[in-house]
Amino acid sequence: MSDFEPTIIAFVCNWCTYTAADLAGTSRLTQPPNVRMIRMMCTGMVDPKYVIKALLEGADAVLISGCHPGDCHYINGNLKARRRVKLLKEILPRFGFDERRIKLTWIGASEGIDFANTMKELVNEVKELGPSKVRKQMVI
Amino acid sequence: MATTVKIPIKDQNLVSSLQDFFKTMLRDGDITGLMVAQHLPMKSSVMPTLVTDPDKLDAVDPLAPVFPMNAAKVVSKLTRKPLGGKVAVVLRPCEIRAFIELVKLKQGRVDDVVLIGIDCLGAYSNVHYPAFVGEDGMEATARFYRNIQEGKGTACDGFDLSPACKACEYPIAENADVLIGVVGMDIKDHLLAKANTSRGEDLLDNLGLSSTGEPEQRKKEIEKLVAERIAYRDQMFAETSEATADLEKLVNYLSNCVNCYNCRVACPVCYCRECVFLTDVFDHEPSQYLRWAKRKGILKMPTDTVFFHLTRMAHMSTACIGCGQCSNACPNNIPVMEIFRTVAHQTQKAFDYEAGRSLDDEPPLSIFREDEFQEVVAKMH
Numbered sequence: 037m038s039d040f041e042p043t044i045i046a047f048v049c050n051w052c053t054y055t056a057a058d059l060a061g062t063s064r065l066t067q068p069p070n071v072r073m074i075r076m077m078c079t080g081m082v083d084p085k086y087v088i089k090a091l092l093e094g095a096d097a098v099l100i101s102g103c104h105p106g107d108c109h110y111i112n113g114n115l116k117a118r119r120r121v122k123l124l125k126e127i128l129p130r131f132g133f134d135e136r137r138i139k140l141t142w143i144g145a146s147e148g149i150d151f152a153n154t155m156k157e158l159v160n161e162v163k164e165l166g167p168s169k170v171r172k173q174m175v176i
Numbered sequence: 177m178a179t180t181v182k183i184p185i186k187d188q189n190l191v192s193s194l195q196d197f198f199k200t201m202l203r204d205g206d207i208t209g210l211m212v213a214q215h216l217p218m219k220s221s222v223m224p225t226l227v228t229d230p231d232k233l234d235a236v237d238p239l240a241p242v243f244p245m246n247a248a249k250v251v252s253k254l255t256r257k258p259l260g261g262k263v264a265v266v267l268r269p270c271e272i273r274a275f276i277e278l279v280k281l282k283q284g285r286v287d288d289v290v291l292i293g294i295d296c297l298g299a300y301s302n303v304h305y306p307a308f309v310g311e312d313g314m315e316a317t318a319r320f321y322r323n324i325q326e327g328k329g330t331a332c333d334g335f336d337l338s339p340a341c342k343a344c345e346y347p348i349a350e351n352a353d354v355l356i357g358v359v360g361m362d363i364k365d366h367l368l369a370k371a372n373t374s375r376g377e378d379l380l381d382n383l384g385l386s387s388t389g390e391p392e393q394r395k396k397e398i399e400k401l402v403a404e405r406i407a408y409r410d411q412m413f414a415e416t417s418e419a420t421a422d423l424e425k426l427v428n429y430l431s432n433c434v435n436c437y438n439c440r441v442a443c444p445v446c447y448c449r450e451c452v453f454l455t456d457v458f459d460h461e462p463s464q465y466l467r468w469a470k471r472k473g474i475l476k477m478p479t480d481t482v483f484f485h486l487t488r489m490a491h492m493s494t495a496c497i498g499c500g501q502c503s504n505a506c507p508n509n510i511p512v513m514e515i516f517r518t519v520a521h522q523t524q525k526a527f528d529y530e531a532g533r534s535l536d537d538e539p540p541l542s543i544f545r546e547d548e549f550q551e552v553v554a555k556m557h
Contacts, residue, residue: 084490115544132422
């Protein structure tokens with residue numbers, strides 16, 4: 037499984053995690069290229085269906101990452117995101133989706149190093165989980 | 177102390193006695209109108225009607241074992257703005273619970289309505305009822321209750337309740353303004369009408385009915401009924417969980433779905449004016465289909481079936497009140513209610529929420545606190 041390169045879809049907040057990613061880049065920190073980032077204005081606008089769609093399309097994991105509680109640019113979008121992740125973690129594992137393929141983290145704008153480390157750790161973790169079965173499976 | 181009065185049954189005729197009760201209510205009660213299910217001239221259909229003339233209540237039959245739609249949807253239409261008069265609405269417990277969810281979702285108001293809930297012994301599906309009812313709808317309702325009274329249960333003439341009703345643990349509309357009690361009553365003698373709120377008391381006060389108490393027998397029978405329903409429900413949960421335990425099984429479970437979205441239309445709590453699945457978000461480019469097909473070598477058409485159902489579970493399961501109209505509306509007999517209720521049971525439990533219970537409980541996805549659900553946040557780096 038060592039040659040398995042996971043595809044991870046990350047929905048990141050413009051104000052915190054995306055800025056941290058930018059900082060990680062300008063700081064020339066090395067990161068694995070497996071994470072496809074989608075910049076949102078806030079994690080509070082990540083509808084559950086975005087996560088469901090990504091997993092049904094065969095993404096090996098979905099990451100949602102926003103501001104630390106209390107730091108949301110829109111006051112409480114990240115708290116809404118947390119409830120939705122809770123909801124998804126109740127629903128999707130019932131149908132065989134591994135709960136570990138849905139991740140929520142808080143990474144602040146100044147935490148470039150944390151961002152790079154989180155990406156490395158996440159990719160390693162998903163490599164150990166192996167490829168999502170949905171990659172090859174026909175989903176109606 | 178709640179007001180409890182007798183609704184007398186004349187000539188052992190349950191249906192006509194209830195009609196008399198509603199006629200009196202509309203004539204003497206402090207209301208402008210009454211919304212209640214009636215048999216329509218086409219014999220096999222029973223639909224909600226909004227009535228202002230007491231003489232137009234001759235086909236009223238809220239006990240008919242059928243509800244072609246969850247009437248919470250029409251009460252929502254009546255109450256989204258001031259109605260210009262007070263209307264009493266006669267609903268099943270699941271319709272009241274759906275309406276409570278809609279009010280919390282800002283799709284209706286309780287200000288102009290008095291909720292009248294009737295004990296519900298369940299209903300036949302939209303397909304079975306016309307076959308059961310025969311030529312005389314009101315006689316069919318009497319037949320249904322006679323069957324129950326004689327201890328033969330809710331299965332009658334080879335038809336039985338829809339699975340949603342068999343699994344419904346809320347046969348009594350405890351959260352109505354006025355509760356009409358049937359279970360555990362001698363339906364040849366009288367039914368109960370109990371006011372749970374001051375609004376309900378105002379309505380019952382003017383009707384000149386003699387007061388009474390709730391018999392012990394009723395409590396016992398309700399307990400027994402609820403226990404039976406919960407046993408059926410829990411078995412349904414176990415069977416449905418097993419039948420959908422992985423994605424392959426889920427695909428199998430939903431494979432007859434033709435993406436008609438009738439379940440969404442029939443769902444009383446699915447309230448979006450325009451569902452995202454009907455927007456141009458899902459009008460994919462033709463070339464997109466080919467790209468998708470190339471990815472796995474095969475693409476089932478129409479697409480997005482499992483995606484639709486999972487999304488609806490994420491969007492609406494915390495508000496699911498279990499009326500079963502989704503299954504009722506499914507043209508291909510997919511057990512939609514079964515899977516929805518099974519998931520809803522889990523999601524509502526996760527947020528310590530019970531859909532339709534009370535206006536005071538906040539819907540799980542419209543509130544959030546700073547210190548909660550820490551366990552879903554990954555601790556990395």
